[in-house]
Amino acid sequence: MIPKVGISEGKEPLFYNESHHAWREEVRKFVSKEIAPFVEEWEEAGEFPRELYKKAADVGLMGMGYDEKYGGTTEGIDIFHGIVTAEEFAHGCGGVSASLLSHNIAIPLIQSLGTEEQKEKFIPPVVRGEKIAALAMTEPSGGSDVASLKTKALRKGDHFIVNGSKMFITSGMRADTYVVGVRTGGEGATGISVLVIEKDTPGFTQSPLKKMGWLSSDTAVLYFDNCKVPVENLIGGENSGWIGVMSNFSQERLGMAAGMNAYSQICIDEAVAWAKERKTFGKPLIDNQVIKHKLVDMNRAVKTSRAWTELLSWRVMNGESPIADLAMLKVHASKAMELCAREAMQILGGAGYLRANSGPGKVERIYREVRVNAIGGGSEEIMYDLAARQLGYRS
Ligand SMILES: Cc1cc2nc3c(=O)[nH]c(=O)nc-3n(C[C@H](O)[C@H](O)[C@H](O)COP(=O)(O)OP(=O)(O)OC[C@H]3O[C@@H](n4cnc5c(N)ncnc54)[C@H](O)[C@@H]3O)c2cc1C
Known part of the structure; x- marks a missing residue:
């Protein structure tokens, strides 16, 4: 039976259990302590400290989903733990997530195609945060x-x-x-x-x-x-x-969609907070219909994207390979992020144009991170081509 979808904010979301909630708490603690306070400094510096890999490994982030015998954790772990990780990392920044977790697009190939010796040699040092x-x-x-x-x-x-x-x-x-x-x-x-x-x-x-x-x-x-x-x-x-390379891409696209949904939500939250606070022509911005409509439009885009991400995660977890849907989801999520970043910037006005990692400054950074999401891991045009092929659209 396919569960109801799109209820990630409900009281008892069907896709998430206690283990996912506990993991979310763990990742949230890690991101808010070890990443979020330093984002501005690291973005300016163009790098983050290498020690972060070891710290991430110590809380189990690097080994999530990799076999126990290579130092990872698979027991009780499913695809939604990955979704939770991607969502929570959005409260740090895209640059740190991309590099710190780059092993998640590389190591799965070794885990699925490698020999025992290769796995023993290459996976454990990465999972321990010693190698990248x-x-x-x-x-x-x-x-x-x-x-x-x-x-x-x-x-x-x-x-x-x-x-x-x-x-x-x-x-x-x-x-x-x-x-x-x-x-x-x-x-x-x-x-x-x-x-x-x-x-x-x-x-x-x-x-x-x-x-x-x-x-x-x-x-x-x-x-x-x-x-x-x-x-x-x-x-x-x-x-x-080839097959290994291609199957790798499907997982990457789900994780990217989850991250994009969370960045979109941050844009909504920042825009709502600003629109309530900021007064123009004698009343808060949020009391203008045009602003309300922008916010509702952003919500519409991100809620559908999140619901689809959850449904497809559930289908992949249950052994399906919905390639066309995954390709379309990636485009949907990047277009939602593009809309949310654009409209949030517009609502924030000049303040949105300033760099800083607190308050409105997050939106400026997310705005600059939209395009890499729409291009990396399979660009929008290539995703549409792939979906069209999979759907059999030809004469
Ligand atoms: C910050 C960043 C990090 C990245 N990290 C990695 C990484 O770790 N590992 C890795 O391997 N790659 C990585 N990439 C590469 C990324 O996956 C590619 O940029 C992406 O696949 C597109 O390739 P391209 O840039 O060469 O564009 P091209 O393939 O040259 O395409 C250019 C444009 O034309 C469009 N296009 C191409 N062919 C067609 C067509 N037939 N019909 C219509 N439109 C078409 C594309 O959609 C794109 O918009 C990264 C990219 C960036 C920007």
Whole structure:
């Protein structure tokens, strides 16, 4: 039976149990103590302290969903714990979430496709917060058409010789363990393999990128110049990395949608608080119909997005693979976030334009973080194409 949806704010939401509530409390405590007070400082600095990984590991954040034998926690954990994490991290900032949790787009590939030895070697140090993991698929020649990636890995005896480059990689400068999509075979999806490339591998260098938003996140270009990678670092079979890469994207999109819903809600909350406080023409802003309508419109967008996120999480948790819906949800959530950030900025007027991590300042940062959500993890256009293909829309 499909439960009622869209009741995440109700007294007893059907999708969430005591364990989710307890986890929400835990993550909220962590974010409000270890991240939120420092967001402005870290965004200005363009980075956050490396010790944060260890602190996050100590409260179980890094190992959530990874096998116990590699130091993680799976017992009693389901997809809604991930949704809760993404929502609560929105009360920190997008940049910290993206880098601190970059292992969540990289390590699942090792967990699902790797050998026992590979899992034992690569997963525990990341789960303990000692090493940082990154996923490197996108290339300077384009990220939408992943199946056309060009970074070449040529097998020579016990090694692959890797040549090429990767673009926009989160945790690109300071990661230790890079999960990299490479071409070992012919053209297209069937020629793709996945290699783990470690930081100190000769021939591997990185250079940082400056961005519009996610300022505290580490984003880099990676260069592979005759980089010699041991054959033991091949994850899954040769030329069979594609399925793993694709299934990874579905989980990423659900988590992104949950985060976007929470950022949208922050915009609503900030806008409501401001509109009640701010007086123009002798009355509070919120008493103008046009302002009320904006707020209701924002609510409409985010409530539908949250309800759909919960429904799809529930379906994925129950073994379904609703690819078209996940693609459409990602677009829906980024459009909701775009609307909420825009309207909140408008309601805040000039105050919304100022940088600060308290009060209206959050909206300015979220406004700058909208586009990366609409582009990263599969852009809106590519999500629509994917949905259309899955829905069989062709002549
Ligand atoms: C801050 C940041 C962090 C990122 N982190 C990572 C990471 O950790 N790992 C990683 O691998 N990647 C990462 N990415 C890359 C991200 O996934 C890509 O930017 C995204 O997939 C789009 O690729 P592209 O930027 O090369 O755009 P392109 O593929 O060049 O596309 C450009 C534009 O054209 C549109 N377009 C492309 N093809 C079509 C078409 N057929 N029809 C209509 N429109 C089309 C796209 O939607 C897009 O809007 C990150 C990106 C950013 C900005």
